[in-house]
Amino acid sequence: MKPLNSLNFSGGPGALPESVLLQVQQAILEVPEVGLSVLGISHRSDWFAAVVQETEDNIRALLGLDASYHVLLLQGGATQQFSMVPMTLLRGQQAPAQYLQTGYWSGKVLPEARLQGDIEVLWSGQSCGFSRLPADDELAFSADAPYLHYVSNETVEGLQFNRVLGREDVPRVCDMSSDFLSRPCEAERFALIYAHAQKNIGPAGVTVVLVKDALLQDAPTDLPAFLDYKQQIKAHSNLNTPPVFSIYVTLLVTRWLLHEVGGLANMDQINRQKAALLYQALDDSEGFYRGRAAVPDRSLMNVAMTLPSVALEQAFLAESALAGFSGLAGHRAVGGIRASIYNALSLTAVQRLTEFMQDFRRQHLS
Amino acid sequence: MKPLNSLNFSGGPGALPESVLLQVQQAILEVPEVGLSVLGISHRSDWFAAVVQETEDNIRALLGLDASYHVLLLQGGATQQFSMVPMTLLRGQQAPAQYLQTGYWSGKVLPEARLQGDIEVLWSGQSCGFSRLPADDELAFSADAPYLHYVSNETVEGLQFNRVLGREDVPRVCDMSSDFLSRPCEAERFALIYAHAQKNIGPAGVTVVLVKDALLQDAPTDLPAFLDYKQQIKAHSNLNTPPVFSIYVTLLVTRWLLHEVGGLANMDQINRQKAALLYQALDDSEGFYRGRAAVPDRSLMNVAMTLPSVALEQAFLAESALAGFSGLAGHRAVGGIRASIYNALSLTAVQRLTEFMQDFRRQHLS
Numbered sequence: 001m002k003p004l005n006s007l008n009f010s011g012g013p014g015a016l017p018e019s020v021l022l023q024v025q026q027a028i029l030e031v032p033e034v035g036l037s038v039l040g041i042s043h044r045s046d047w048f049a050a051v052v053q054e055t056e057d058n059i060r061a062l063l064g065l066d067a068s069y070h071v072l073l074l075q076g077g078a079t080q081q082f083s084m085v086p087m088t089l090l091r092g093q094q095a096p097a098q099y100l101q102t103g104y105w106s107g108k109v110l111p112e113a114r115l116q117g118d119i120e121v122l123w124s125g126q127s128c129g130f131s132r133l134p135a136d137d138e139l140a141f142s143a144d145a146p147y148l149h150y151v152s153n154e155t156v157e158g159l160q161f162n163r164v165l166g167r168e169d170v171p172r173v174c175d176m177s178s179d180f181l182s183r184p185c186e187a188e189r190f191a192l193i194y195a196h197a198q199k200n201i202g203p204a205g206v207t208v209v210l211v212k213d214a215l216l217q218d219a220p221t222d223l224p225a226f227l228d229y230k231q232q233i234k235a236h237s238n239l240n241t242p243p244v245f246s247i248y249v250t251l252l253v254t255r256w257l258l259h260e261v262g263g264l265a266n267m268d269q270i271n272r273q274k275a276a277l278l279y280q281a282l283d284d285s286e287g288f289y290r291g292r293a294a295v296p297d298r299s300l301m302n303v304a305m306t307l308p309s310v311a312l313e314q315a316f317l318a319e320s321a322l323a324g325f326s327g328l329a330g331h332r333a334v335g336g337i338r339a340s341i342y343n344a345l346s347l348t349a350v351q352r353l354t355e356f357m358q359d360f361r362r363q364h365l366s
Numbered sequence: 367m368k369p370l371n372s373l374n375f376s377g378g379p380g381a382l383p384e385s386v387l388l389q390v391q392q393a394i395l396e397v398p399e400v401g402l403s404v405l406g407i408s409h410r411s412d413w414f415a416a417v418v419q420e421t422e423d424n425i426r427a428l429l430g431l432d433a434s435y436h437v438l439l440l441q442g443g444a445t446q447q448f449s450m451v452p453m454t455l456l457r458g459q460q461a462p463a464q465y466l467q468t469g470y471w472s473g474k475v476l477p478e479a480r481l482q483g484d485i486e487v488l489w490s491g492q493s494c495g496f497s498r499l500p501a502d503d504e505l506a507f508s509a510d511a512p513y514l515h516y517v518s519n520e521t522v523e524g525l526q527f528n529r530v531l532g533r534e535d536v537p538r539v540c541d542m543s544s545d546f547l548s549r550p551c552e553a554e555r556f557a558l559i560y561a562h563a564q565k566n567i568g569p570a571g572v573t574v575v576l577v578k579d580a581l582l583q584d585a586p587t588d589l590p591a592f593l594d595y596k597q598q599i600k601a602h603s604n605l606n607t608p609p610v611f612s613i614y615v616t617l618l619v620t621r622w623l624l625h626e627v628g629g630l631a632n633m634d635q636i637n638r639q640k641a642a643l644l645y646q647a648l649d650d651s652e653g654f655y656r657g658r659a660a661v662p663d664r665s666l667m668n669v670a671m672t673l674p675s676v677a678l679e680q681a682f683l684a685e686s687a688l689a690g691f692s693g694l695a696g697h698r699a700v701g702g703i704r705a706s707i708y709n710a711l712s713l714t715a716v717q718r719l720t721e722f723m724q725d726f727r728r729q730h731l732s
Contacts, residue, residue, distance in 0.1 A: 002401035003400070003401045003402050004401070004402075005395070005396070005402055005403050005406060008402055008403075008406050010406055010407070010408050011408065012408070012607065013405060013406055013407065013408065013409065013607065013610060014406060015403070015406040016403065016405050016406060021394055021395055021403055021405070022395075024394050024405070025391055025394040025395060028387055028390050028391040028394060029371070029387055029388075029391060030371070034369070035368035035369045035370070035692075036369050036370075036371055036374055036692060037371050037374075037381070037382065037387055039379060039382050039387070039390070039569045039615070040371060040374050040376055040379055040380060040381040040382060041376070041379065042376050042377065042378070042379065042693065043379065043570065044698060075441040075442050075443070075446075075571070075609075076441050076442055076446075076592060077441070077592075077606045077607050078606070079591065079592050079605070079606035080441075080442075080592055082590075083590040083592070083593075111591075112590055112591065115588060115589075115590060196607065198607055203405045203609075203610070203611050204409065204607045204608065204609055204610050204611070205441070205571045205572075205609035205610075205611065205612060206571075222481060223481075224448075224449040224478055224481060225445065225478065226442060226443075226445050226446055226449070227449075239445070240443045240444070240445035241378065241379065241443050241562065241564055241570045242570065243441075243569075243570055243571035243609065243612070244379060244569070244570050244571075245569050245570070245571065245611065245612070246571060246609070246611070246612075249405070326401075326402060327408065332410060
């Protein structure tokens with residue numbers, strides 16, 4: 001059996017909603033309101049200005065953000081933000097910025113930040129194999145830090161914060177690449193949020209940045225234009241040719257979230273049901289499927305697990321592929337099995353996976 | 367009448383070949399050899415590694431380049447290269463790099479380069495309103511310059527070089543964004559060529575960089591990873607999630623160039639026919655359609671012109687839109703009319719435009 005989009009549990013780029021894919025398919029030949037292929041429309045057209053504006057408005061509406069936040073649609077992925085954040089906020093500062101190392105991705109941020117200035121790793125999960133997140137009493141937030149940086153959801157280990165960290169008087173910067181727009185997130189408590197699109201909100205190639213205007217008051221003025229938040233803001237994300245296609249698809253996903261799903265509270269409820277089903281399957285498996293993450297820190301987006309042996313894991317991947325599932329291999333850094341259940345993955349798909357897991361376990365226990 | 371893809375003379379993002387659009391349309395729901403939507407396939411899959419490899423191979427084959435050149439597929443557009451080039455080649459150098467200012471785009475490069483080091487503007491067309499390109503005897507190339515930078519085709523003014531500039535002993539860096547893969551270009555005489563995709567070779571969101579291995583010997587080692595050519599080379603353009611979709615479409619365009627068009631010599635011949643038809647229409651119009659560019663420097667990609675009055679230009683745009691043409695407005699920096707005739711624009715489309723131009727002139731002269 002061929003892999004099915006509806007059973008694509010990829011860690012990213014992730015599956016997109018079918019209703020969005022159908023609209024995109026039409027737009028490849030002709031965007032209805034324009035008459036041209038989406039791939040051949042000028043980024044200086046009125047149509048594209050309206051696309052950017054509606055995408056911004058939809059993101060603001062979904063998160064309940066006011067005009068004190070700018071919404072940017074940039075290139076370069078979260079990786080570009082690993083550098084843009086400290087280039088903007090760390091250079092010339094006295095005190096170090098505080099960073100949390102809670103897994104693979106927050107670890108990737110650290111060397112890039114260190115190239116730009118002094119940072120302090122406030123807490124690291126390295127000694128516990130990134131199996132859990134820190135408790136509040138393990139975190140000594142400094143009042144002097146120019147900002148606090150953390151990653152809200154670690155895709156590789158399947159860890160997710162269920163609370164907002166840090167002090168109200170120190171700017172919070174958060175990499176929400178893998179759970180942005182999957183649930184309400186108290187966005188107004190953050191100074192800067194960034195998220196690449198390719199998990200929950202669109203194709204690879206565009207990154208959403210929300211930034212509070214006041215945060216940029218003392219930003220350096222000698223940065224390359226494309227790395228300068230202020231110049232990007234002034235240009236309405238159209239400083240140079242933006243990734244028109246990826247932004248258009250992101251617009252369609254935000255419309256889907258607003259008008260089909262009915263907002264982030266509804267999306268959260270569906271995502272919780274999906275995660276609950278899968279974790280129940282783990283917990284009912286008598287140790288056959290072992291979650292990587294400590295129970296209180298389990299991610300609603302990425303269910304990372306191991307099986308009793310590598311041979312069983314390989315059999316699981318082979319048999320699930322034959323059944324039409326895809327994307328279930330764990331991240332190359334850790335191996336094992338991972339089911340990524342981003343917004344577009346349906347409850348039905350998760351039900352089918354849990355049934356497959358039960359069958360597989362039954363067959364391989366006997 | 368609605369605008370037609372086949373009559374889309376946009377300055378960029380430009381039209382793509384119809385046979386490519388049909389394949390892309392299918393891939394939105396299902397890439398045939400994978401079974402999944404191209405928007406939901408992992409960038410770490412074997413399939414995507416093969417996409418990158420074949421795109422590189424096709425570009426090498428089209429240009430006759432050997433393995434001493436790396437082919438990179440990056441984000442950030444030509445604008446990112448405006449900075450990456452001097453970050454890599456200019457920092458710490460004694461002598462200034464030499465830059466040519468031949469139009470709007472080569473002018474945009476200068477402030478970004480100056481942020482990174484000392485540059486000399488070897489020649490500027492500003493005093494002649496960028497109506498022509500320099501002759502050889504106007505250019506004093508320095509043997510000490512770390513590199514020479516120029517733009518092969520200026521889209522706004524419609525100027526294009528018909529020769530390779532500079533000395534053999536000084537690395538040539540060329541922004542070929544608007545004529546890359548439109549003709550043979552003696553690529554082996556350049557040390558670094560960059561080109562965003564959205565004119566001739568794909569959708570906005572990906573930029574091709576060809577760089578000679580030897581050029582990077584003394585490159586700095588303290589650049590952010592995504593701005594470091596060496597790290598991008600080591601990661602095979604997969605340092606962080608690349609723009610999978612834009613790269614896939616670029617692959618399809620390179621296949622079209624190789625297997626349908628039959629290579630760059632053929633493409634060049636078609637492009638010359640298209641340009642000849644249009645310039646003939648200008649030259650036969652008794653000054654009604656006036657080209658911006660001096661005759662010897664006329665671009666094969668962008669035919670920029672003015673009409674006797676702004677009112678006539680507006681009438682031209684309105685009437686051509688009613689006839690199904692689009693993208694004919696000149697760049698916002700200069701106004702007027704511009705027909706961009708990139709690879710995917712057919713000879714038939716250009717014939718229809720010249721017929722329209724003749725009709726329009728006849729009607730508005732009487």
